[in-house]
Amino acid sequence: xxxxxxxxxxxxxxxxxxxxxxxxxxxxxxxxxxxxxxxxxxxxxxxxxxxxxxxxxxxxxxxxxxxxxxxxxxxxxxxxxxxxxxxxxxxxxxxxxxxxxxxxxxxxxxxxxxxxxxxxxxxxxxxxxxxxxxxxxxxxxxxxxxxxxxxxxxxxxxxxxxxxxxxxxxxxxxxxxxxxxxxxxxxxxxxxxxxxxxxxxxxxxxxxxxxxxxxxxxxxxxxxxxxxxxxxxxxxxxxxxxxxxxxxxxxxxxxxxxxxxxxxxxxxxxxxxxxxx
Amino acid sequence: xxxxxxxxxxxxxxxxxxxxxxxxxxxxxxxxxxxxxxxxxxxxxxxxxxxxxxxxxxxxxxxxxxxxxxxxxxxxxxxxxxxxxxxxxxxxxxxxxxxxxxxxxxxxxxxxxxxxxxxxxxxxxxxxxxxxxxxxxxxxxxxxxxxxxxxxxxxxxxxxxxxxxxxxxxxxxxxxxxxxxxxxxxxxxxxxxxxxxxxxxxxxxxxxxxxxxxxxxxxxxxxxxxxxxxxxxxxxxxxxxxxxxxxxxxxxxxxxxxxxxxxxxxxxxxxxxxxxxxxxxxxxxxxxxxxxxxxxxxxxxxxxxxxxxxxxxxxxxxxxxx
Numbered sequence: 001x002x003x004x005x006x007x008x009x010x011x012x013x014x015x016x017x018x019x020x021x022x023x024x025x026x027x028x029x030x031x032x033x034x035x036x037x038x039x040x041x042x043x044x045x046x047x048x049x050x051x052x053x054x055x056x057x058x059x060x061x062x063x064x065x066x067x068x069x070x071x072x073x074x075x076x077x078x079x080x081x082x083x084x085x086x087x088x089x090x091x092x093x094x095x096x097x098x099x100x101x102x103x104x105x106x107x108x109x110x111x112x113x114x115x116x117x118x119x120x121x122x123x124x125x126x127x128x129x130x131x132x133x134x135x136x137x138x139x140x141x142x143x144x145x146x147x148x149x150x151x152x153x154x155x156x157x158x159x160x161x162x163x164x165x166x167x168x169x170x171x172x173x174x175x176x177x178x179x180x181x182x183x184x185x186x187x188x189x190x191x192x193x194x195x196x197x198x199x200x201x202x203x204x205x206x207x208x209x210x211x212x213x214x215x216x217x218x219x220x221x222x223x224x225x226x227x228x229x230x231x232x233x234x235x236x237x238x239x240x241x242x243x244x245x246x247x248x249x250x251x252x253x254x255x256x257x258x259x260x261x262x263x264x265x266x267x268x269x270x271x272x273x274x275x276x277x
Numbered sequence: 278x279x280x281x282x283x284x285x286x287x288x289x290x291x292x293x294x295x296x297x298x299x300x301x302x303x304x305x306x307x308x309x310x311x312x313x314x315x316x317x318x319x320x321x322x323x324x325x326x327x328x329x330x331x332x333x334x335x336x337x338x339x340x341x342x343x344x345x346x347x348x349x350x351x352x353x354x355x356x357x358x359x360x361x362x363x364x365x366x367x368x369x370x371x372x373x374x375x376x377x378x379x380x381x382x383x384x385x386x387x388x389x390x391x392x393x394x395x396x397x398x399x400x401x402x403x404x405x406x407x408x409x410x411x412x413x414x415x416x417x418x419x420x421x422x423x424x425x426x427x428x429x430x431x432x433x434x435x436x437x438x439x440x441x442x443x444x445x446x447x448x449x450x451x452x453x454x455x456x457x458x459x460x461x462x463x464x465x466x467x468x469x470x471x472x473x474x475x476x477x478x479x480x481x482x483x484x485x486x487x488x489x490x491x492x493x494x495x496x497x498x499x500x501x502x503x504x505x506x507x508x509x510x511x512x513x514x515x516x517x518x519x520x521x522x523x524x525x526x527x528x529x530x531x532x533x534x535x536x537x538x539x540x541x542x543x544x545x546x547x548x549x550x551x552x553x554x555x556x557x558x559x560x561x562x563x564x565x566x567x568x569x570x571x572x573x574x575x576x577x578x579x580x581x582x583x584x585x586x587x588x589x590x591x592x593x594x595x596x597x598x599x
Binding site for chain 2: 006008012013016096097098099100102174268269270274
């Protein structure tokens with residue numbers, strides 16, 4: 001109970017910071033629209049050429065692209081969140097103070113996660129709604145809501161779990177500035193091999209196996225089948241993808257929590273959470 | 278562990294890793310220490326002496342490499358989370374842990390939740406702290422808009438919200454101007470007296486330790502080279518008090534009578550001044566003056582010279598302790 005209260009308190013802290021600088025919200029919204037808009041125009045330019053490769057998703061490259069970009073932006077924010085949070089608190093000299101309370105650091109990360117989850121949900125939902133209502137992005141009229149929510153949550157928790165693994169490197173690899181290598185690698189592999197911007201079929205067969213190692217591949221495939229084709233759990237691919245995503249979510253969360261816990265213990269035994277080695 | 282001791286450290290050693298090196302820097306070297314319930318205890322030493330590291334070990338923020346110890350009865354290795362939950366720590370600079378997007382009051386409200394203060398008690402305790410620390414007039418101010426001294430008070434208020442029995446203050450007056458530093462020192466006395474909280478503070482200001490602390494540990498290069506009351510440190514170092522009396526030439530009988538007083542360690546007359554070395558100036562000054570007057574010595578001026586903690590500190594770190 002105390003952990004939940006602390007988590008909510010840290011989430012509220014983020015909300016207050018946003019109220020203090022409301023322009024940040026509008027800039028985030030604009031940035032998300034700009035990114036989605038840029039890829040929208042690229043896909044408009046290539047849609048006729050790409051249509052043949054997208055028969056499995058109804059052949060609409062613009063919708064395929066916008067949905068991919070929206071969910072990827074959301075996942076990227078969650079992926080980099082744990083390391084970014086620890087990094088910021090460390091250099092602001094707040095990390096050790098948070099550590100002086102019972103659940104400090106965990107409540108801090110969870111609170112920031114909770115806040116970012118809803119913040120990104122609102123922004124990306126706004127992008128998607130505008131895309132559907134104003135620029136003709138097509139979403140199935142019979143949208144299976146439960147599989148959509150299940151895919152979304154599994155994807156978010158997978159990225160959060162990977163983010164926690166990355167955050168552990170703050171203490172284990174002593175990466176205290178710049179980009180953390182694990183989440184950087186996940187981000188790069190996802191951008192190239194998971195089919196965010198183009199169908200996997202265009203990749204050379206020899207390297208397509210890499211795609212199957214990345215959770216983003218299953219998330220993108222499943223979310224597009226649900227949103228573009230309206231396919232639910234009766235579809236074998238959707239079922240399999242969801243099962244894989246569930247496995248990724250559980251596995252990455254467990255590994256992430258364990259590794260960050262170990263990293264904090266290592267810091268406790270070593271130089272502490274507030275000192276540069 | 279003795280009942281009245283809130284902290285007991287035995288042979289604590291802590292070594293820090295050095296980046297890209299197999300060597301380790303020894304921050305604490307075989308440190309043993311007991312801190313009594315309700316006292317203000319000072320850790321005195323120059324920069325890099327190991328004061329902050331020792332505070333972190335005692336408060337459960339850092340694990341020692343060797344030695345054993347308990348804080349409030351909790352083992353420093355097994356129960357460090359419990360220790361962190363039952364002690365308060367104020368970092369060296371006031372801004373640490375303070376959120377500048379929250380007002381003074383909102384900062385306290387935030388930490389009241391994180392410290393798991395019961396909902397019914399939160400507002401009452403925050404009001405109590407605002408009044409106690411004289412921050413009421415700033416409760417709706419942003420931390421950046423109040424003085425460094427008041428920000429330090431805010432940091433102390435945060436640490437006192439839950440009224441933990443032990444408070445660690447790491448250089449509480451560093452970077453403060455003289456007025457703010459004096460206000461913080463008064464506050465330390467006040468929280469010790471009114472709440473009965475044991476205060477363990479680090480400082481490299483000798484006058485601060487002398488003013489506040491019942492006992493002082495002098496640290497140097499990771500070791501405690503001396504630990505006692507200020508009075509005992511003086512005695513052990515044989516840094517005696519001194520009285521310089523401007524007077525007529527005393528007779529031999531008068532000098533013998535003074536030397537016969539048990540606490541007198543030296544007595545010498547030169548250039549119209551009688552210099553007397555003794556153990557405790559306060560309780561023996563009158564007796565010396567009485568002896569001189571009894572032998573008809575005319576006194577024109579009396580000056581006293583007590584060794585300060587600074588004298589002791591210099592003696593201790595240059596001589597390797599007592």
